[in-house]
Amino acid sequence: MEHFDIVIVGGGPIGLACGLEAEKKGLSYLIIEKGCLVNSLYNYPVNMQFFSSSDLLELNEIPFISIEKKPRRNEALEYYRRVAVSNGLNIHLFETVIDIQKNEYNIFVIQTSKNTYTAANTIIATGFYDIPNLLNIPGEDLPKVSHYYKDPHFYAGMNVVVVGASNSSVDAALECYRKGAKVTMIIRDSAISSHVKYWVKPDIENRIAEGSIHALFNSNLTKIDINTVTVDSPTGKITLPNDFVLALTGYRPDFDFLRKIGVGVADLITNIPIYNTETMETNISNLYLAGVVCGGLNTHTWFIENSRIHAVNIVENISKNR
Structure with missing residues (x-):
């Protein structure tokens, strides 16, 4: 059974950002994505143009060059693919996380559709696009x-x-x-x-x-x-x-999965989960949230551009407490 300092659930832009930060700190990690690389972006409309400019979608200060100031879906797919490949990020694609629980040694056991892993820390960066309202x-x-x-x-x-x-x-x-x-x-x-x-x-x-x-x-x-x-x-x-x-009535995070793994709810109306706004740690020690999943039903609160910092804050906290 492979063991990692961090297992990151979700291979979208914020999941990739977490992997990049882990590499900077010399931490072992694995990104697990149930679909293709940046699966949610892949499922966007083919002609979609982002609200954000390309510089606000960049990860790790890696330049994102687009034809227009506001890039389109195909450009974003190419950018994030190049970020993942050029940095050799450790990603398992088309592998679904089924359950995450702590064992008697306070270590996370992550069960997936293909394997079982252990980790000292877990980051949930699953976004919200998979479950329609x-x-x-x-x-x-x-x-x-x-x-x-x-x-x-x-x-x-x-x-x-x-x-x-x-x-x-x-x-x-x-x-x-x-x-x-x-x-x-x-x-x-x-x-x-x-x-x-x-x-x-x-x-x-x-x-x-x-x-x-x-x-x-x-x-x-x-x-x-x-x-x-x-x-x-x-x-x-x-x-x-x-x-x-x-x-097209919007989408929501997988609240059932969060409940299953023990993440509490801070607001019953909006389903905003419990987490520390500085470290992003949930009510479960060493379990973190990153990206849109933090917003509950308020999916318009977090975007790539304003949640990239989650990766920095989380991995800094993990490194400090290591």
């Missing part, structure tokens, strides 16, 4: 419904409902419309979210104003059928012809 309405399990959006070509010529008014919803609505889809946005609030990328917000508002994209504000999708959807709107129930539903 469900609508919990009839028909949500139909094949035409997706909680992820990839490529607009698939929806050309179709009646498409996009649920939500965040960045992902707005990007999907605009791209599908420009590929010839008939797009209706169903938005529970009275306006497009103020968090939408500032260079995109005027575009979606103008497309709605001119009628190119139909938007139902203060409305909720209540039922999905094979050829239609039902919407509760301020004017009553509306039935719309429909081929596909993009329910």
